[in-house]
Amino acid sequence: MGDAANLQPEDLLRSTERVTDLNVVPTPGHSEDMFSEPHEFVRLRQHPGPVPVVTMAGHRAWLFVRHADVKAICADRRIGRSHANPEGAPRLWSAALMHARPGPANEMVDHERWRAVFGPTFSARSIELRERQVRARLDELLDDVVKRGTTADLSSELARPFALAVISDVIGLPLADRPLFAAWSDEMRHLRRREAAMATSAVVSERLDQLLDHKRQHSCDDLLSQVGTLAAQGAPLTRLQLIDGLKSIFLAGFDTVASRMEYGILYLFASSAGAASAVPEASKMPLMVEELIRTVVPGGSWIPRYALADVEYGATRIRRGDLVVLALQGANRDPAVFDEADTFRPDRSPNPHLGFGYGKFYCLGASLARLQLRIFFPTLFARLPGMALSPDCDPEVDIDSATGGLSRLMVTWSGSRYPQQ
Numbered sequence: 001m002g003d004a005a006n007l008q009p010e011d012l013l014r015s016t017e018r019v020t021d022l023n024v025v026p027t028p029g030h031s032e033d034m035f036s037e038p039h040e041f042v043r044l045r046q047h048p049g050p051v052p053v054v055t056m057a058g059h060r061a062w063l064f065v066r067h068a069d070v071k072a073i074c075a076d077r078r079i080g081r082s083h084a085n086p087e088g089a090p091r092l093w094s095a096a097l098m099h100a101r102p103g104p105a106n107e108m109v110d111h112e113r114w115r116a117v118f119g120p121t122f123s124a125r126s127i128e129l130r131e132r133q134v135r136a137r138l139d140e141l142l143d144d145v146v147k148r149g150t151t152a153d154l155s156s157e158l159a160r161p162f163a164l165a166v167i168s169d170v171i172g173l174p175l176a177d178r179p180l181f182a183a184w185s186d187e188m189r190h191l192r193r194r195e196a197a198m199a200t201s202a203v204v205s206e207r208l209d210q211l212l213d214h215k216r217q218h219s220c221d222d223l224l225s226q227v228g229t230l231a232a233q234g235a236p237l238t239r240l241q242l243i244d245g246l247k248s249i250f251l252a253g254f255d256t257v258a259s260r261m262e263y264g265i266l267y268l269f270a271s272s273a274g275a276a277s278a279v280p281e282a283s284k285m286p287l288m289v290e291e292l293i294r295t296v297v298p299g300g301s302w303i304p305r306y307a308l309a310d311v312e313y314g315a316t317r318i319r320r321g322d323l324v325v326l327a328l329q330g331a332n333r334d335p336a337v338f339d340e341a342d343t344f345r346p347d348r349s350p351n352p353h354l355g356f357g358y359g360k361f362y363c364l365g366a367s368l369a370r371l372q373l374r375i376f377f378p379t380l381f382a383r384l385p386g387m388a389l390s391p392d393c394d395p396e397v398d399i400d401s402a403t404g405g406l407s408r409l410m411v412t413w414s415g416s417r418y419p420q421q
């Protein structure tokens, strides 16, 4: 790999950072630390240019931490997601997410076609039309939660089922498949079980393939039906690319949203104003959602990329095929861009965070994620009056997951209200 190639392994260990050591999530049990950035990022931002690192998979990579650098890399067409040898490419982690794609000859053309096929379903206009359905999903789940008593695990009983229902509705997953897809997603995100993760990824592809055939006979208003029709009519993408696209959308659209809901609750409870008062009025919710996306970074928010050509960044030469890792967490707390970068300010504006990425790979589901988060917090506090973290609340961080999140978040409340019509 580029300039780091001359280093001996022992030098490398001394002179590079280990991404594992940097993978610091806020410690939910210690609310005074929740908003602080890991010191490593503060230090790494002083370092000019990319930092040579060893990834969680034990491979060498170049890490970018500053806001300006991360943005520049996102906009750079010489840095992409494909590799001439995907199986042998350096990896960020063992999870079956965001691994190298075959290429790089057609990467950008294929990607533009991919966005053209899947983009319209997730446009701001299409997502607006789903608001009623999304609200109904949350209300149904809250109805069940209040029927069960006055205490609940917000992670397993609300945030995850809500995010699962919404993305499954959009894709058109049958009800019986949804718990299976949720379990498959957990397996694919696992940081230390590579073979199981890859085997599960193949199972998911097989099931999506079957569902595409099924939807051709039973077409309805969902993404699987649209993609099934396209596949039959000769889409600009291969069937494999279409299936991979559906898989990415499910994986990218499930835990990402659930984990922001979970951490968002912790952030609100850490507010000195009190959690319920910290939820702003409806017109200000979009600002709070952006601030959550900026500050909440379960799992560190690492984005892997590959150099598609030899590239020079300042004094550093990055060679074709090298792994490049973008630390969104570092970029979103960069004091060169954000005043009081460690402070959660629900009314921050402007807020040029990179939490949904930037440029050609900008999050396809940003409008859907924003809609869910905008609805989730006010509805929750309105329907569960007096909600508080359970006295024995000890939120557990899912440290084995590439996307982070909490595996438990117990709350109690004093009464319940019906949904507002």
Ligand code: HEM
Binding pocket: 115, 122, 167, 248, 249, 252, 253, 254, 256, 257, 260, 293, 303, 328, 354, 355, 356, 357, 358, 360, 361, 362, 363, 364, 365, 366, 368, 369
């Ligand atoms: C709060 C929740 C979410 C966050 C923080 C988030 C974050 C991101 C980020 C940072 C990227 C850029 C990755 C890169 O540059 O390589 C991305 C891409 C993507 N996201 Fe999201 N995302 C969220 C929710 C969703 C949802 C609900 C969907 C459902 C459709 C989704 C689908 C995607 C897809 C398909 C891509 C790849 C886009 C492409 O390759 O052009 N995301 N997301």
